[in-house]
Amino acid sequence: MELPSRPDGGSGRLARRLGTGDAVIIGLGSMIGAGVFAAFGPAARAAGAGLLAGLAVAAVIAYCNAVASAQLAAVYPTSGGTYVYGRERLGPRWGFAAGWGFVVGKTASCAAMALTFASYAVPGPWWARRAVAVAAVAGLTALNYRGVTKTALATRVLVATSLTALAAVVAGIAAGGGASTANLTGSGIGGAYGILQSAGLLFFAFAGYARIATLGEEVRDPRRVIPRAIPIALFIAVAVYLAVGAAALLAAGPDRLATAAAPLATAVETAGAGGLAPVVRIGAALAALGALLSLIAGAGRTTLAMARNRDLPGRLAAVHPRHRVPHRAEIAVAAAVGVLAATVDLRGVIGFSSFGVLVYYAIANASAFTQPARDRRWPRALNLLGAAGCLVLVATLPWQSVLAGAGVFAVGLIGREAVLSRRGRPGAAGRP
DSSP states (O other): OOOOOOTTSSOOOOOOOBOHHHHHHHHHHHHTTHIIIIIHHHHHHHHGGGHHHHHHHHHHHHHHHHHHHHHHHHHSOSTTTHHHHHHHHTOHHHHHHHHHHHHHHHHHHHHHHHHHHHHHHOOSOHHHHHHHHHHHHHHHHHHHHTOHHHHHHHHHHHHHHHHHHHHHHHHHHHHHSOOOGGGGOOOSSOHHHHHHHHHHHHHHHHGGGHHHHHTGGGBSSHHHHHHHHHHHHHHHHHHHHHHHHHHHHHHHHHHHHHHOSSHHHHHHHHTTOGGGHHHHHHHHHHHHHHHHHHHHHHHHHHHHHHHHTTSSOGGGGOOOTTTOSOHHHHHHHHHHHHHHHHHOOHHHHHHHHHHHHHHHHHHHHHHHHTOOGGGOSSOHHHHHHHHHHHHHHHHHSOHHHHHHHHHHHHHHHHHHHHHHHHHTOSSSTTOO
8 A cells, every 4th residue: 555645755654663572562561551450440340240251241342353453454554553444445534533533542541541650650649640640651752752663672671570560469369368259249230231331441451452553554574463463462461351350359359349549459458468569559550651652652653644644734744754753643642641641530531542442443343344355364254243342332331431432523523524624625635
């Protein structure tokens, strides 16, 4: 696929520097931490003891979405993910809807990760945590600015440290003596609706594999690397979540998890392994940093792709001449994240983020469904299951998240139509 040219006449291409291992690590960096340290509490409030069932539902839908993204990214190995796929397979409006959902949802995710880092790293007053969250956004944006290989290296270190800490937590809960199946009783919405709502909230934790697709323009041999890296990263994350979720439920029970500000710290303390609380705090802080690092990179590259097609301001399409990164797009994303990190509530943004990302993946599945046989790697039935699953989970999210998400989507879509009308052209750049 021919890449759009920049206004200055340059190609605007990003450098292909990432191999399979780098791509897997970047995907894990976006997933490990987001769910383990942020989403289990809201999910426990929704499903009670059905939390693990919700996790299984989220994992199945995430797998369907992962193979759709991998199949599409192998054919369209450029920055932008489903924004590009939707434009190519369904038309400019569908592509814009996907890109808008991704940028808005992942900007909220970035804020959630910044706040998660601050809440574990700084036990002080709320204003100190807000300040540290904003500082983390600024620091990691500067790291991304230096180049994607430095991003991959830093993410590798953070993921390894986080996985080590999580393994210690699970082992500590198992050895602490307080874990019991008697703790599995609890309240919550319960039933099928509660399980589906918990799945929608936990989907927030699985969306990290999209970072691999949005980095498609920077992956070596994308037709081989991307279809391998996305499922590998997802399966590792699922295994980690199941182990940690089961241990936390057995140790603390759903009611304690639902009300805990730091669910895993509560779990180890209840299990009689309170000495591991510092390990939990360190692991959570590092995992949140790893997720934030990859999320900023992914959101910046989708912003780049949208700016190339003038669905966002064209100045955001610039690629740094030395570091070969979309520096203006990343700075714009970081500025928005910084504002959110200074003002929003951690728990409130998870449902909103899930809304945007689930819409994004519903469009990804619809796009993959239209691919011809020569480009297919997985059956169309998985695309149908993935799209239907995404729409069901959207409908079962907390109503506040649904209303907020629908409102933001309406603003974006109506605003785009107004801009196109003012430009006097019926579609996106170069398209009828």
